[in-house]
Amino acid sequence: MTPPPRGFPEAEFQARTARAQSLMAEAGIDALLLTTEPEIRYYTGFLTRFWESPTRVWFVIVPAKGKPVAVIPSIGAHLMGQTWVQDIRTWQAPDYADDGVGLLAATLQELTPAKGTIGLADQMESHVRMPLAHLRRLERSIGARRIMGDATITRRLRQVKSTTEIAKITHAVTIGTSAFDRVPEIAREGVALSQVFRDFQRLCLEEGADWVPYLAGAAAPGGYGDVISPADDAPLRAGDVMMLDTGLIWDGYFCDFDRNFSLGPPSIAVAEGHAQLIEATQAGFAAAKPGARMCDVFHAMNDIVDPGRGGSDAGRLGHGLGMQLTEWPSLIAADTTLLEEGMVLTLEPGVTLPGGKIMVHEENIVIEAQGARYLTRPQGAEMVVI
Amino acid sequence: MTPPPRGFPEAEFQARTARAQSLMAEAGIDALLLTTEPEIRYYTGFLTRFWESPTRVWFVIVPAKGKPVAVIPSIGAHLMGQTWVQDIRTWQAPDYADDGVGLLAATLQELTPAKGTIGLADQMESHVRMPLAHLRRLERSIGARRIMGDATITRRLRQVKSTTEIAKITHAVTIGTSAFDRVPEIAREGVALSQVFRDFQRLCLEEGADWVPYLAGAAAPGGYGDVISPADDAPLRAGDVMMLDTGLIWDGYFCDFDRNFSLGPPSIAVAEGHAQLIEATQAGFAAAKPGARMCDVFHAMNDIVDPGRGGSDAGRLGHGLGMQLTEWPSLIAADTTLLEEGMVLTLEPGVTLPGGKIMVHEENIVIEAQGARYLTRPQGAEMVVI
Numbered sequence: 001m002t003p004p005p006r007g008f009p010e011a012e013f014q015a016r017t018a019r020a021q022s023l024m025a026e027a028g029i030d031a032l033l034l035t036t037e038p039e040i041r042y043y044t045g046f047l048t049r050f051w052e053s054p055t056r057v058w059f060v061i062v063p064a065k066g067k068p069v070a071v072i073p074s075i076g077a078h079l080m081g082q083t084w085v086q087d088i089r090t091w092q093a094p095d096y097a098d099d100g101v102g103l104l105a106a107t108l109q110e111l112t113p114a115k116g117t118i119g120l121a122d123q124m125e126s127h128v129r130m131p132l133a134h135l136r137r138l139e140r141s142i143g144a145r146r147i148m149g150d151a152t153i154t155r156r157l158r159q160v161k162s163t164t165e166i167a168k169i170t171h172a173v174t175i176g177t178s179a180f181d182r183v184p185e186i187a188r189e190g191v192a193l194s195q196v197f198r199d200f201q202r203l204c205l206e207e208g209a210d211w212v213p214y215l216a217g218a219a220a221p222g223g224y225g226d227v228i229s230p231a232d233d234a235p236l237r238a239g240d241v242m243m244l245d246t247g248l249i250w251d252g253y254f255c256d257f258d259r260n261f262s263l264g265p266p267s268i269a270v271a272e273g274h275a276q277l278i279e280a281t282q283a284g285f286a287a288a289k290p291g292a293r294m295c296d297v298f299h300a301m302n303d304i305v306d307p308g309r310g311g312s313d314a315g316r317l318g319h320g321l322g323m324q325l326t327e328w329p330s331l332i333a334a335d336t337t338l339l340e341e342g343m344v345l346t347l348e349p350g351v352t353l354p355g356g357k358i359m360v361h362e363e364n365i366v367i368e369a370q371g372a373r374y375l376t377r378p379q380g381a382e383m384v385v386i
Numbered sequence: 387m388t389p390p391p392r393g394f395p396e397a398e399f400q401a402r403t404a405r406a407q408s409l410m411a412e413a414g415i416d417a418l419l420l421t422t423e424p425e426i427r428y429y430t431g432f433l434t435r436f437w438e439s440p441t442r443v444w445f446v447i448v449p450a451k452g453k454p455v456a457v458i459p460s461i462g463a464h465l466m467g468q469t470w471v472q473d474i475r476t477w478q479a480p481d482y483a484d485d486g487v488g489l490l491a492a493t494l495q496e497l498t499p500a501k502g503t504i505g506l507a508d509q510m511e512s513h514v515r516m517p518l519a520h521l522r523r524l525e526r527s528i529g530a531r532r533i534m535g536d537a538t539i540t541r542r543l544r545q546v547k548s549t550t551e552i553a554k555i556t557h558a559v560t561i562g563t564s565a566f567d568r569v570p571e572i573a574r575e576g577v578a579l580s581q582v583f584r585d586f587q588r589l590c591l592e593e594g595a596d597w598v599p600y601l602a603g604a605a606a607p608g609g610y611g612d613v614i615s616p617a618d619d620a621p622l623r624a625g626d627v628m629m630l631d632t633g634l635i636w637d638g639y640f641c642d643f644d645r646n647f648s649l650g651p652p653s654i655a656v657a658e659g660h661a662q663l664i665e666a667t668q669a670g671f672a673a674a675k676p677g678a679r680m681c682d683v684f685h686a687m688n689d690i691v692d693p694g695r696g697g698s699d700a701g702r703l704g705h706g707l708g709m710q711l712t713e714w715p716s717l718i719a720a721d722t723t724l725l726e727e728g729m730v731l732t733l734e735p736g737v738t739l740p741g742g743k744i745m746v747h748e749e750n751i752v753i754e755a756q757g758a759r760y761l762t763r764p765q766g767a768e769m770v771v772i
Contacts, residue, residue, distance in 0.1 A: 006619070050614035052600040052633060053712040054511045055705065074699040078612035092701045096720045099510060122518035124485060125440045132508035133535060149519060198591045201598075205584045205591075210616070211598065212587075214438045226464035228436035230596070233392070247438060313460040315478045319441065326439040334482045 001174050003208065004167040006251050008045060010084045012162060017043055020062055020153055027151035030116030031108060032062040035129040038323045039121060039154050043068045045083045047252045049211070050076070056093050057130045059104050060085075063111045071104045101134050105141040118142070119150035125328050126155070155328050159320060160342040166366055168253035169322060169344055171208075173364055173375045176246055176255045178207040184386055187242060189263060190235045193219045196242070197231040204248045214247030214325050217258070222267060223357025227314070227350075238264040241359065242386075247325040254325050256346050257376050258362040262383045270359070273351045275381040277361035280304040280349035284318065284331070288345065288365060288372040294335035297347075301331070305349045314360070318348040321364060343367040344375070387560050389594065390553040392637050394431060396470045398548060403429055406448055406539055413537035416502035417494060418448040421515040424709045425507060425540050429454045431469045433638045435597070436462070442479050443516045445490050446471075449497045457490045487520050491527040504528070505536035511714050512541070541714050545706060546728040552752055554639035555708060555730055557594075559750055559761045562632055562641045564593040570772055575624055575649060579605045580617040582628070590634045600633030600711050603644070608653060609743025613700065613736075624650040627745065628772075633711040640711050642732050643762050644748040648769045656745070659737045661767040663747035666690040666735035670704065670717070674731065674751060674758040680721035683733075687717070691735045700746070704734040707750060729753040730761070 020032060020043070034040050037051045040060045050056075059071040070085050073093035080088050089107060091100050108118055120128060128135055139147055161169070179200060186199035196219075201212045217231065218224035219242040227245060236242060245258035260274060280301040287300035301317045320327030321344045329337040331347070348362040364375040406418060406429070420426050423437045426446045436442075445457040456471050459479035466474050475493060477486050494504055506514060514521055525533055547555070565586060572585035582605075587598045603617065604610035605628040613631060622628060631644035646660060666687040673686035687703045706713030707730045715723040717733070734748040750761040 047616055048614045049600050049602060049616065052710075054513075054710055055712050055716070056701075073701060075612070075701055076614060077699065079615050090699075092699065094510060094701060094716050094718060096510070096718075120518060122522075124480060124482070124517055124520075126517050127440075127513060127515050128518050129513045131510055131512050132506060132514050134510075136508075194596070198595070202588045202591045205588045209584070210580070211601065213599070214435050215597065216435060226461070228434045228462060229465050230433055230435065313463065313476075313478065315442075315459060315461055315480060324438075324440055326441050330441070330480050332480065332482075 003171050013084050023153045029119035030064050030112040032119045034060040044085050071107050101137050118147050122149040123152050161344050168251050170375050172250040172253055172255035175207045175209050179203040180259045192233045192235050194231040194233045209248040212248045217244040223353045223359050227360050236263055256321050256325050257364050262385045266383050269353050273353050273359045274383045276351050277349050278381045281347045281363055284347040285372050290340050292339050294329050294337045295333050298331040301349045305351045314350050318346045321346050339367050389557050399470050409539045415505040416450050416498040418505045420446040430471050457493050487523050504533050508535040509538050547730050554637050556761050558636040558639055558641035561593045561595050565589040566645045576621045578619045578621050580619045583617040595634040598634045603630040609739040609745050613746050622649055642707050642711050643750050648771045652769050655739050659739050659745045660769045662737050663735050664767045667733045667749055670733040671758050676726050678725050680715050680723045681719050684717040687735045691737045700736050704732045707732050725753050
């Protein structure tokens with residue numbers, strides 16, 4: 001598999017910025033203030049694992065016209081200088097006296113009219129990545145009334161992926177598929193689940209992942225207790241259902257899917273549970289067409305795995321996927337978002353088995369004009385037996 | 387190397403909570419509200435990679451007396467139920483109508499007096515991990531004046547590590563050391579830096595890392611341009627200086643150190659630069675004793691790498707280390723924090739070479755009664771040549 005080219009043509013950042021600016025004009029927002037990794041990368045292409053450190057704050061402003069403006073620690077100037085952003089203002093961070101708030105306030109004043117409004121992401125799945133005391137200082141400095149929500153502009157734009165973005169997600173999925181195909185090399189009776197986790201991440205890297213930010217899973221007889229736990233050192237045993245759920249990254253884009261394996265032949269309950277998961281996934285796939293709503297896809301799946309009830313403890317049956325492991329929107333009964341071409345989603349049904357154990361299954365799809373297309377190689381009803 | 391036991395005895399969480407409650411009483415804070423991964427894990431032991439998903443918000447309250455109380459999405463109830471926390475209140479998230487704000491407000495009302503104060507981390511290196519609109523809704527619901535800063539209580543507690551925490555960091559360092567020892571297996575002329583990055587992460591996993599959240603580095607002739615870039619696909623060439631800086635995790639604790647390698651014999655400028663980095667590191671090590679201030683250690687190092695000036699673009703020469711890749715405090719001129727026994731720090735000097743290229747070096751130390759002790763195996767003045 002030849003990887004697609006890394007990065008994006010500058011035209012893509014121009015188009016994203018222009019679309020945001022058009023929505024800003026509609027919403028009466030004079031500048032967007034971005035503080036988190038995906039927001040900043042979306043408009044600039046600034047890609048680094050350095051966000052792992054909580055020390056530095058990073059600010060990018062999307063003004064009403066023109067390119068984004070970066071207000072960042074000097075340690076990032078060299079890397080930001082390689083993006084299409086030209087106006088890069090820096091301070092030497094950490095600075096215990098101010099840490100960029102003064103520079104940010106001055107830049108916002110310069111880029112917006114006197115009583116202009118500044119939109120900050122404030123809805124679900126967002127947070128403001130700066131100290132609360134500094135946000136309050138910024139509000140006092142430029143006027144608290146000037147800071148408002150961002151009318152979910154960035155979230156709405158990110159929800160629909162470009163061809164180039166889809167190629168990157170597709171490549172991440174392909175790497176994940178190759179790693180899952182090799183699970184029989186690393187998992188067998190007697191091997192600790194923690195060892196399987198380490199080895200699975202190694203396989204993802206060997207198959208081409210840049211890094212593996214997410215791996216969850218479980219192994220237990222007759223299903224598992226939850227889907228977010230780290231691995232323990234208990235050895236795999238015959239009769240275990242082992243699930244691995246990975247979010248690996250290629251060029252800044254995630255895949256997010258899982259596979260279930262049975263150590264030896266599965267019990268009837270487990271086999272039936274798995275078949276039901278696949279049936280639900282296929283029903284979700286069939287319902288996922290442009291013009292359908294997220295809740296329609298949810299109900300198509302939920303009617304199979306949890307008929308007549310409102311959904312499991314997991315809270316949803318899938319979600320958006322892209323620069324983050326999980327993105328807006330969600331497959332829940334309350335989500336009326338219309339599906340459109342270019343959306344990338346996970347279908348992630350869960351079943352509760354007799355005795356209270358659970359199983360989940362997950363595939364990745366893209367919405368095209370005629371309907372959904374699998375990015376993953378969809379799993380058959382029969383479980384893979386190790 | 388036998389790993390230490392995973393997890394913590396319950397007594398450690400009891401002690402952390404009791405210390406926080408004592409500081410809360412001093413500061414006039416009736417409850418701490420925690421929203422981020424390290425804060426919540428510090429008081430509860432809740433360890434999961436699921437934080438990679440931005441969808442769910444998580445809340446833990448440390449009341450004036452008694453155990454922490456969790457207000458979390460139902461998907462996390464099973465895992466939180468395995469910690470020492472007993473009072474776990476859940477909602478099915480994502481919930482577009484409320485998403486836990488109502489439950490959180492009610493729980494805070496129940497656990498605090500009528501006009502009681504609620505402390506939220508608001509200083510540098512912190513952020514509030516919930517949507518800004520929801521924070522404002524919470525303020526309207528319980529009274530904005532009741533929400534105040536946390537008086538840096540959690541930051542101050544986390545700054546000094548327990549014996550058990552130090553054992554985990556030490557094990558992470560040991561794994562990193564074993565991986566660095568194997569770099570000659572994976573790096574040679576003609577291999578792409580991106581391939582070296584993938585292989586180095588594989589080595590970290592093979593040596594026992596649970597996962598590898600952070601890897602940065604560079605390779606270029608005569609030094610590099612920055613220290614936060616991802617790898618490109620350019621092949622290594624004779625004369626390159628290659629630096630790898632890893633933050634791998636074992637049982638939720640990081641190491642954070644780097645190593646420089648020369649592809650073929652280094653130039654005189656590079657060799658001298660490296661020797662200066664080691665000299666500065668040793669000067670920092672000698673200065674790092676209980677009772678010294680962070681700025682004393684900074685000056686001991688900076689007088690060697692950047693005499694008479696205020697520090698480089700990197701902004702600091704080291705930092706705390708533990709549950710996060712970088713933690714409070716910082717080795718900068720403005721930091722007057724007193725070093726005390728149990729603090730784990732990185733010493734991370736940088737030099738600018740002729741032509742504007744840079745080099746950095748990093749070791750990890752723990753402060754003990756008599757002075758600093760290296761957790762890493764300190765590098766000699768001479769560069770490793772590949």
